[in-house]
Amino acid sequence: WFYTSDGTVILQRRSLQKKSMPGRLTTTVSGHVESGADYFDTAVKETEEEAGIAIDASKLIDLGKRYYDSTHGMRWAGRFIYPYDGALDALKTEEGEGDGFEAMSTDAVRRIIAATPEQLTPFVVGEYGRDMLDKIDSLVNKK
16 A cells, blocks of 8 residues: 555555456555565565556555455455655556555545445455554555
């Protein structure tokens, strides 16, 4: 999840061509860890593929792995947040995968979760997403 120093979260809009949850807002970047790879290296690789930018790997904040219920059953997910200070229009979605990025406050994301959760993927709506929003708030409020 990308966040800014003022507590803005950047979410990616899934492509309308996706079979699963088209058009919904989801995490900034996501991906699957391939056999032999680790979560950290995968986060860096997926960010370049899905957001079109190289990130400073030393700034990735590793929040550990979490077991969660996905549409494909129970799975492990690596959890990372990244302090992003670039322009929103510098982020480029992977063709056919995404339809852009949207920035909003953590409170705005929580309001969507409460009022119209169908706008978001379960990954954002569920306990995993709420925990990530809390982590971002705690980092921003420490400054």
